[in-house]
Amino acid sequence: MNNINMPNADQDFLSEDSFDIGSILITLWLGKFKIIGFTTVCAITAILYSLSLPNIYTSSAILQVNDNSNSQASMLSQYSGIASMAGISLPSQSGDKMQYAIQTLKSKEFVKYLLKEDMFIPNLMAVKEYDSVSKSIVYDETVYIENNNKWIRETSQGRSIIPSHIEVFDLSYNPNYQARKDMKSGFLSVSFSHQSPSFSYTFLNKTIEILNRISREKDLKESQDALDYLYDKLSEPQQKEVRSSINSLIESQLNTQMLGNIRDDYLVSIIDPPFYPENKSSPKRSQIVVLATILGFMASILFIFVSESIFVRQIENN
Numbered sequence: 001m002n003n004i005n006m007p008n009a010d011q012d013f014l015s016e017d018s019f020d021i022g023s024i025l026i027t028l029w030l031g032k033f034k035i036i037g038f039t040t041v042c043a044i045t046a047i048l049y050s051l052s053l054p055n056i057y058t059s060s061a062i063l064q065v066n067d068n069s070n071s072q073a074s075m076l077s078q079y080s081g082i083a084s085m086a087g088i089s090l091p092s093q094s095g096d097k098m099q100y101a102i103q104t105l106k107s108k109e110f111v112k113y114l115l116k117e118d119m120f121i122p123n124l125m126a127v128k129e130y131d132s133v134s135k136s137i138v139y140d141e142t143v144y145i146e147n148n149n150k151w152i153r154e155t156s157q158g159r160s161i162i163p164s165h166i167e168v169f170d171l172s173y174n175p176n177y178q179a180r181k182d183m184k185s186g187f188l189s190v191s192f193s194h195q196s197p198s199f200s201y202t203f204l205n206k207t208i209e210i211l212n213r214i215s216r217e218k219d220l221k222e223s224q225d226a227l228d229y230l231y232d233k234l235s236e237p238q239q240k241e242v243r244s245s246i247n248s249l250i251e252s253q254l255n256t257q258m259l260g261n262i263r264d265d266y267l268v269s270i271i272d273p274p275f276y277p278e279n280k281s282s283p284k285r286s287q288i289v290v291l292a293t294i295l296g297f298m299a300s301i302l303f304i305f306v307s308e309s310i311f312v313r314q315i316e317n318n
Contacts, residue, residue, distance in 0.1 A: 031304035035297065042296025043289060050285035054129060058281035059200040060191035061208065062182075062272035066265070067097040098181055101188055101267055104211060105179040112165035113210060114173075122146070123199050124172040125163045126153075130195040137196050177207070187271060197277045204274040215267035216260045223256040 028035070104110050115121055126144035127137055139146050143153040151161045159167065176193045190207070194200040230250050234243065260266060 027304060027308050028301065031300075031308075034304060035300040038300035038303070039293060039297045042299075043293040046289045046292030047285075049292075050283060050288040053283040053285075054195050055280040056193050056195060056282045057197035057200050057277040057279075058191050058193040059197070059204045059274045059277050060189065061204060061270060061274040062185075063101075063188040063190060063208065063268040064271050065098045065101050065188055065268055097267065098188060101211060101215075102179045102181065104214065105177065105190065105207065106174070108166055108169045110207075110210070110214070111169045111173050113214060114207065115165050115168060117206060120203070121163055121168060123194075123196070123203075124168050126151075127195055130197075135198065137199065188268060193281060201274055201276045208268060208270065208274070209264075212264060212266045212268060216263075219256055219266070220260040223253045223260070227253045227257075 122139060122144050123137060126139045128140040129138045131138055144151050153161060155161060178191045180189055182189050190204065192200050192204045194203065227250060230246050230253065234246050
């Protein structure tokens, strides 16, 4: 009876003459304990790592941007020619309100305005964990003492003990706050993520409120400056057509004053309001474990092949 010679993995693996599926399978079989061991270690490490990550809750909202400047910009363009004939430089309003809203929300100056509110800095920079039983934030006592409202953290050179708005923006606000235009609906989508579901909800509401407040105050000031300018020009001798255009522009600026003083939702109106998140948005622990296990399995196979290849070459060289 003929003996069936099994390929020798130590001699034949990856050799040019005998590279086949059989040698690969034999190599994997011989290294099965290494593969199982390394994959198991990766899976256990991923489980422990995922369990160490805090739950993150995300509150979101859909907003409609109120572009109140279109009619005024059109009117300014209509009368600019007539006014220029009399040597009058009319104030202009232009720009995309959607981009203005987005860039304002993403600006450091907006964060500086936000941090005037009580407890925003500790809730953004000194959170240790969220107690789901008491539904309260637990602060890191090596950084911030809640009872005394005192910061005690150690800082690097150039950093103040109380975090500045730039530090808050870089480390907490910018990574967790999202503002973008939905390309399908055209509306403004905003969201904020935090360990506390209550704070994510409260903070998102406050950002919308302050965005409207900043825009309203800015337009009211610009409108009042424009009115002062136009009233001053109206007092000067002007042609009939120019006086008519100035009166129309005054009417437009008075309309801006009216809207700014009666509308709370001056820049953005809420379509889908911020919600109190009941379920965590991250981390996806099962995905982390599955991905780490797959990567560990693939890495262990690669290690077996590489180590076997090196071993075969050493034999060949000897």
